[in-house]
Amino acid sequence: MSTHYDAIIIGSGQGGTPLSMAFANAQHKTALIESSHVGGCCVNEGCTPTKTMVASGRVGYLARRGPQYGIFTGDETDSTENDIKVRMKVVRQRKRDIVDQFRSGSESRIREAGVNLIFGTACFKDERTVHVRTMDGPEMNLTADRVFICSGERPAIPKIDGLDVAAFPPSILLDSTTIQELGVVPSHLVVIGGGYIGLEFGQLFRRLGAAVTVVQRGAQLLPREDTDVAEAMLGVLKEDGVRVLLNATPTSIRPAGDGDSTAASAVLVTVSGQGSLSELQASHVLFAAGRVPNTEMLNLGAASIETTARGHIITDAQLRTTNRHVWALGDVKGGPAFTHVSYDDFRLLRTNLLEQGNLTVAERLVPYVVYTDPQLGHVGLHEHEARKQYPSRRLQVASMPMSYVARALETAEARGLMKAIVDSESQRILGFTCLGIEGGEIMSVVEMAMIGGVKWTALRDAIWAHPSLAESLNNVWNFLK
Numbered sequence: 220m221s222t223h224y225d226a227i228i229i230g231s232g233q234g235g236t237p238l239s240m241a242f243a244n245a246q247h248k249t250a251l252i253e254s255s256h257v258g259g260c261c262v263n264e265g266c267t268p269t270k271t272m273v274a275s276g277r278v279g280y281l282a283r284r285g286p287q288y289g290i291f292t293g294d295e296t297d298s299t300e301n302d303i304k305v306r307m308k309v310v311r312q313r314k315r316d317i318v319d320q321f322r323s324g325s326e327s328r329i330r331e332a333g334v335n336l337i338f339g340t341a342c343f344k345d346e347r348t349v350h351v352r353t354m355d356g357p358e359m360n361l362t363a364d365r366v367f368i369c370s371g372e373r374p375a376i377p378k379i380d381g382l383d384v385a386a387f388p389p390s391i392l393l394d395s396t397t398i399q400e401l402g403v404v405p406s407h408l409v410v411i412g413g414g415y416i417g418l419e420f421g422q423l424f425r426r427l428g429a430a431v432t433v434v435q436r437g438a439q440l441l442p443r444e445d446t447d448v449a450e451a452m453l454g455v456l457k458e459d460g461v462r463v464l465l466n467a468t469p470t471s472i473r474p475a476g477d478g479d480s481t482a483a484s485a486v487l488v489t490v491s492g493q494g495s496l497s498e499l500q501a502s503h504v505l506f507a508a509g510r511v512p513n514t515e516m517l518n519l520g521a522a523s524i525e526t527t528a529r530g531h532i533i534t535d536a537q538l539r540t541t542n543r544h545v546w547a548l549g550d551v552k553g554g555p556a557f558t559h560v561s562y563d564d565f566r567l568l569r570t571n572l573l574e575q576g577n578l579t580v581a582e583r584l585v586p587y588v589v590y591t592d593p594q595l596g597h598v599g600l601h602e603h604e605a606r607k608q609y610p611s612r613r614l615q616v617a618s619m620p621m622s623y624v625a626r627a628l629e630t631a632e633a634r635g636l637m638k639a640i641v642d643s644e645s646q647r648i649l650g651f652t653c654l655g656i657e658g659g660e661i662m663s664v665v666e667m668a669m670i671g672g673v674k675w676t677a678l679r680d681a682i683w684a685h686p687s688l689a690e691s692l693n694n695v696w697n698f699l700k
């Protein structure tokens with residue numbers, strides 16, 4: 220016996236939750252199945268908790284730098300750095316409280332919308348039937364006119380020969396979720412991976428007082444960025460005291476000594492790079508080397524839903540899977556893995572399926588922000604992508620150090636650069652990056668111009684309030700080459 224719905228949504232992430240509410244609000248009988256907690260990765264283990272903790276790190280950073288601004292926390296008035304104390308349990312509690320608030324708010328809104336929220340793990344039984352093993356125990360079969368998969372991704376453990384996770388005490392080998400529950404600051408954190416997660420946590424824990432080494436396989440941090448931007452990021456991190464090993468990869472991770480989790484060196488990490496092996500003694504290791512889709516539990520074959528070799532669900536430009544009754548949205552379909560992409564996927568599905576629209580994902584402009592400090596905000600094409608995409612067009616590139624921005628100097632936060640790529644003939648902006656204070660907000664101003672098709676000359680000639688960060692959009696174009 221199965222219960223029939225108009226719509227079933229698997230996963231209450233940033234796409235699944237609003238989609239379930241949109242269907243319920245449109246008077247469709249809707250079920251939302253969630254195997255863990257409402258809100259998905261973003262609210263529980265991703266954006267919300269990490270940016271809450273990053274805020275603690277920034278307070279520590281500024282407090283330490285107080286003497287540069289004439290502010291001292293103790294009696295010493297000739298020190299160059301303030302002493303600060305970090306209470307990791309308070310940092311963690313602040314994070315937990317905000318997550319609880321966001322999660323419970325989301326859960327209330329789902330219920331108020333009339334969605335049937337089912338806590339359990341979903342998988343396909345056949346092309347139209349979803350089987351649910353509920354958290355309370357009972358199992359159920361549900362059928363639906365339409366099924367939407369928004370099951371997200373989870374951290375991947377890099378393949379390292381002989382790595383035996385069970386040989387370590389708990390809380391030593393960490394991923395992006397478990398590191399947020401640490402009640403202590405690691406004495407030496409080794410971060411495997413120099414992407415978004417590695418850099419955000421690496422800088423954060425350095426600011427909280429840990430020694431940090433980032434082990435990055437590639438020749439640069441943040442492999443998708445232009446080399447000059449990645450190098451500027453490397454400079455920022457080095458200045459903050461983060462050690463970075465490039466072209467490096469761990470070949471073995473094993474317990475040091477008796478594996479005492481309180482010891483300063485509980486782990487030995489052997490790293491191979493540039494023709495030699497080196498050994499790092501660490502108190503903790505963070506795996507930040509990418510994520511894998513939550514698809515293997517879904518029994519997709521039973522529903523004729525095809526995946527890529529990496530397990531992402533294959534979708535067309537309107538997010539249809541190879542089963543015409545099933546759509547996929549968010550991280551699980553591969554491509555840029557951001558909350559705002561998952562949310563935009565929801566918007567597309569709502570428009571197409573509930574409002575008779577005809578949107579596609581083709582050509583959409585996807586911005587992002589890496590929440591290091593300074594932030595790295597980016598929208599549109601990178602220079603290397605633009606040159607590849609438009610080999611015969613005349614492109615111009617402007618790169619301006621943040622030390623040319625008055626407001627950045629006034630606040631003594633002038634690290635980084637901004638970079639714009641424009642089409643010389645049409646004067647359209649093709650891409651923009653800002654590694655700088657509030658880089659995400661400055662990037663969003665340029666994104667707005669790109670959405671409106673506004674030429675770079677209009678930004679150059681606009682009056683911006685002085686001394687705002689946006690005012691730099693008068694001057695960056697002076698650097699066009």
Ligand SMILES: Cc1cc2nc3c(=O)[nH]c(=O)nc-3n(C[C@H](O)[C@H](O)[C@H](O)COP(=O)(O)OP(=O)(O)OC[C@H]3O[C@@H](n4cnc5c(N)ncnc54)[C@H](O)[C@@H]3O)c2cc1C
Binds near residue numbers: 232233550
């Ligand atoms: C540490 C970290 C920081 C991040 N910071 C940012 C950021 O600052 N900005 C940004 O844009 N993005 C950030 N991201 C990425 C962002 O969190 C994801 O892109 C976003 O959450 C993806 O949303 P989603 O809707 O695809 O799925 P998710 O939010 O991952 O939700 C999927 C849900 O499906 C559930 N589920 C899985 N399998 C099943 C099943 N079989 N049955 C039922 N339920 C199931 C899961 O429990 C989960 O709740 C971060 C990610 C991490 C890990």
Ligand SMILES: NC(=O)c1ccc[n+]([C@@H]2O[C@H](COP(=O)([O-])OP(=O)(O)OC[C@H]3O[C@@H](n4cnc5c(N)ncnc54)[C@H](O)[C@@H]3O)[C@@H](O)[C@H]2O)c1
Binds near residue numbers: 415440467588
């Ligand atoms: N601010 C944000 O928007 C934000 C923050 C965190 C995460 N995210 C999302 O989550 C995704 C996953 O983040 P991530 O940082 O785990 O993945 P990532 O793919 O961005 O970076 C992983 C890095 O690890 C390196 N690497 C892989 N295997 C390695 C190995 N064995 N040894 C050393 N280095 C290795 C890769 O070269 C790469 O630089 C991101 O791509 C992003 O979409 C977004």
